[in-house]
Amino acid sequence: MKIVVYDRLEDDLQQMIQKAADGYTVVFPESEEALRETGFDAEIFYGFCHERIFQFLPSLKWIQSSSAGMDNHLYPALRDSKVLLTNAAGLYGSHVADQGFALLLGLTRGIQHFVRNQDQKVWGGSKSPMVEIGGLTIGIVGMGGIGQYMASRAKGFDMYVISVDAYRDDRPNLVDELMSIEQLPDLMCRSDVVMIACPLTDETRGLINAENLDQMKPTAYLINVARGPIVDEVALVDVLQQRKIAGAGLDVTEMEPLSEESPLWELDNVILTPHAAGGSQHRPRRTVEFFCQNLKKYFNKKPLENLVDKRLGF
Known part of the structure; x- marks a missing residue:
């Protein structure tokens, strides 16, 4: 199993995810090109999976968005797929x-x-x-x-x-x-x-x-x-x-x-203000901690928190 983390995170937060991954491969691509090269066999994605890159991730089963709003995630290819989508609702x-x-x-x-x-x-x-x-x-x-x-x-x-x-x-x-x-x-x-x-x-x-x-x-x-x-x-x-x-x-x-x-x-x-409300010194750690908790649920085949109804949009 491979986990792709497509977000700029401090080293301690990357280490937190690697520890939660329980031995599975975790990659942290820093560019879209690197993502295309490393993400083709990824099962789990953390970050913002926009439409352009979704097509390069054919093995995905679960996307943990780092955002609370889902309007930019629900493009037809993702909405109509079987990929699970969870968001960061409640963390913002x-x-x-x-x-x-x-x-x-x-x-x-x-x-x-x-x-x-x-x-x-x-x-x-x-x-x-x-x-x-x-x-x-x-x-x-x-x-x-x-x-x-x-x-x-x-x-x-x-x-x-x-x-x-x-x-x-x-x-x-x-x-x-x-x-x-x-x-x-x-x-x-x-x-x-x-x-x-x-x-x-x-x-x-x-x-x-x-x-x-x-x-x-x-x-x-x-x-x-x-x-x-x-x-x-x-x-x-x-x-x-x-x-x-x-x-x-x-x-x-x-x-x-x-x-x-x-x-x-x-x-x-x-x-x-320029769509700045999501900014907080606590945001990166909160979202990573939430992702790690959901990772444990995913590994144990338990229901994920903040599962999005892709038809309703939230």
Whole structure:
């Protein structure tokens, strides 16, 4: 059996995988060319197996993705194959939630304006109202691992938490109200903050559309740290330009990298970060430790954790 690890890892993490491999061959190709040469007989793959390289791995039986989101993995060849796919869901929640609240606080405390003033050596105030988030209602779209971390942080700020989710009806303790996805319009009109935490699937693509955006309060903020195509970007730009909502914090956009021609760059009620929410000093070790635990299950023919339903997309 051969295991391919296609990710840049420190030596101690490579050694952790080799130890967990229990004597099986582990290779760490550092380029796509090296991967093609060493991966043709690999049974297990760790990392991001994009469509271009999948065709060079005919012996694969299991892919452990180092990512939580699966939208870029579910190309037809993999989706229609018998290859098992597991993801890193639950390992990203804390720092993705941190990014969501960093964007929110940047908007509510006018940080983007102060940073621009700092660049110009200007001691001046914010162009937008300073908003205290305690007591506000946050609406979280999607109550999986990331959504639950968002709820935890929201409670730390003394916010009222409502959420919609398409697949669960058990309300987590930190959520005040859990509603069905059909009640999304209710969430949009009640929330002072709408924070998106759902995966990108056929059902969620364009979920936050012009009609839903028009239902938001003029004082409300939209935060997206999930996937860009969940939001109709043209409609979002329109409500931001017309000041129909207070602002948006976006770690993701419909097309990435964001085009230089996008009007989002010029809007003073927007904070943009370049799909950076997944970054954390703890991320590599967490994902490798999880992979090693799943390796043991695989060797012992036990069910794998975080097995993805390739038809549903998560």
